[in-house]
Structures are given as structure tokens and as C-alpha cells.
Amino acid sequence: MSTTTHEARLGLALTDLAKQIMPNFMGTTKKYSVSDTTLKRRSNAVQSSRYAAASEIRQCITHV
Numbered sequence: 001m002s003t004t005t006h007e008a009r010l011g012l013a014l015t016d017l018a019k020q021i022m023p024n025f026m027g028t029t030k031k032y033s034v035s036d037t038t039l040k041r042r043s044n045a046v047q048s049s050r051y052a053a054a055s056e057i058r059q060c061i062t063h064v
Contacts, residue, residue, distance in 0.1 A: 009034050010042060017043055 013032040017023045023043070029036040 006034070010038065013039055014042055 009032045
């Protein structure tokens, strides 16, 4: 599975969740074929994408 398409599906799933009055995580994960754990963490801002995390680490290292 391509990382780009996985990130795109996660983005669509997060957008879909934001539009829902009562978020349905299980239905959304099945609809977009993404992990329910990852979707919950991303929606609660506990986990960011690998690209964002790597970028943040690089910035911390270069600004020492």
C-alpha cells in the first residue's frame, strides 16, 4: 500500500468525521479502509503523520 494513498484516505476520513454530528469511527474506518486506532489518535491530535513528525524532529535538530 502506498503511503500517499493511505495518508489521503486518512485525510478524507478525518474530514468525514469532522462533518458528523456524532462521530462514527467504525463506520468511517470501514468506508475508507483505515485503522480505527490511527483514525482515533489523529482525530484527537494524539498522533500526527510520519511526514509531520519527521519534519518536526528535523527542525528541532537544526535549531540547536
